[in-house]
Amino acid sequence: MTALTKFQRLEAQGSWRATPDAPLREVIVSVGEATLVLSDPKNDRPLSHWSLPAVVQLNPGAVPAIYAPGAEGADETVEIDDPLMIEAISRVQGAVASHRAHSGRLRSALMVLAILAVLAGAVLWLPNALVVHAARIAPPAQARDIGMAILADLETSAGAVCTRDSGQAVLDYLAPQLLGPGAVVRVLPGPLGGARRLPGDLYVVGSDLLRAAPGPESAAAHLVSARLAAEDPNLRLVAMRHAGLGASLRLMTLGHLPRNAMAGFGNTLLLQPPPRPADADLLASLAERGIPAEPYARSIDPTGQTVLPLIEGDPFRKAPPSRPLLTDEQWLALQQICAG
Incomplete structure (x- = not known):
């Protein structure tokens, strides 16, 4: 899973709700290796860690995207409107899912393909996207x-x-x-x-x-x-x-x-x-x-x-x-x- 480290420096602002009736709270959302980390922007203290394979988007295709740490029974949600972060979550989830989906020789072949896909995306898509993003938000x-x-x-x-x-x-x-x-x-x-x-x-x-x-x-x-x-x-x-x-x-x-x-x-x-x-x-x-x-x-x-x-x-x-x-x-x- 070393290809996923290409995304680890990506951060975006988000709005986190710890429970269904809790107020929204501004957080920094960062992509780790197979995890989504929500941190306090004032002191960088982690507030929550989510497993990326379990993360689901509750409103597919909509922006801001609303994510939860599981399909059912999840109290927490986070809203993200940064297209680069939404794309990164989708790509990392795909890579993690491909990595874990199969076993034996078929699993190994698919894992290699997933890693190559992430590497290609990192080489061809991510650097330019980050440069464009830096210029846009300055x-x-x-x-x-x-x-x-x-x-x-x-x-x-x-x-x-x-x-x-x-x-x-x-x-x-x-x-x-x-x-x-x-x-x-x-x-x-x-x-x-x-x-x-x-x-x-x-x-x-x-x-x-x-x-x-x-x-x-x-x-x-x-x-x-x-x-x-x-x-x-x-x-x-x-x-x-x-x-x-x-x-x-x-x-x-x-x-x-x-x-x-x-x-x-x-x-x-x-x-x-x-x-x-x-x-x-x-x-x-x-x-x-x-x-x-x-x-x-x-x-x-x-x-x-x-x-x-x-x-x-x-x-x-x-x-x-x-x-x-x-x-x-x-x-x-x-x-x-x-x-x-």
């Missing part, structure tokens, strides 16, 4: 940690984050208006080919978008484009697939990534052009924020040939916005964010 603080780890790797090739206070104050003023509450923008001295959105609503631009531009409109449009082109859950998943299974398990169990988990991810990111949203979506968002589209389009293609729909659809092509995005003083401070 709370905002952990998502921001993933983004900061990627930013640290970007710094190795694009230079340390520019930290001049006056310029960062302008970014902190712009970020909520352009990207929403909680968004953070950082500037790196090296070129990034546009703006990049990282997990945790963290955005990065290269100073090249600021130095040569006549105004902040191009950089602002690049940030809006980055926001529309990439969803945070997808960014987390790509990053966690780079980090791998071990880092994903550590994030789920300890709440943080191993050191250098994102090493090399920044270079991989820079080898790819920044993703772009649909022109219609970008033009609508720029119009809503009072940002002309042509400076952004010309920064991509100075000739305008490949970005003609953006130029012709510029909501401010005939008349500028009613108010500038930044004052002259703010724009100058932003341009000098990497100075000194």
Whole structure:
């Protein structure tokens, strides 16, 4: 039964009822070798051990799944809504049942097949499922940690984050208006080919978008484009697939990534052009924020040939916005964010 140890680090939240008339109590459900362990989340003290072969689902096919330690006369129940744990219980039960079902040569043959099936599932299904699960359940603080780890790797090739206070104050003023509450923008001295959105609503631009531009409109449009082109859950998943299974398990169990988990991810990111949203979506968002589209389009293609729909659809092509995005003083401070 050594194949079953592949599931032993899997945990999920559940709601346990010790007796039919007892109140529901939050527990941590973990899969052991042929056992289901219910523990107190406050102190990890085991509250109950169930034999997996005897566990039955009282509402087959429903979610949350309700389990009991036996088919008849069982007072205890536990509710689980985590699909990964439900699948794991089903797989481990199948493996245990196959292991015990037969005797003699037939029993040995079926046991080998069951072990191979569990191993195949562990190799092909479980690692990817755990990585996906880690990316999906990461709370905002952990998502921001993933983004900061990627930013640290970007710094190795694009230079340390520019930290001049006056310029960062302008970014902190712009970020909520352009990207929403909680968004953070950082500037790196090296070129990034546009703006990049990282997990945790963290955005990065290269100073090249600021130095040569006549105004902040191009950089602002690049940030809006980055926001529309990439969803945070997808960014987390790509990053966690780079980090791998071990880092994903550590994030789920300890709440943080191993050191250098994102090493090399920044270079991989820079080898790819920044993703772009649909022109219609970008033009609508720029119009809503009072940002002309042509400076952004010309920064991509100075000739305008490949970005003609953006130029012709510029909501401010005939008349500028009613108010500038930044004052002259703010724009100058932003341009000098990497100075000194």
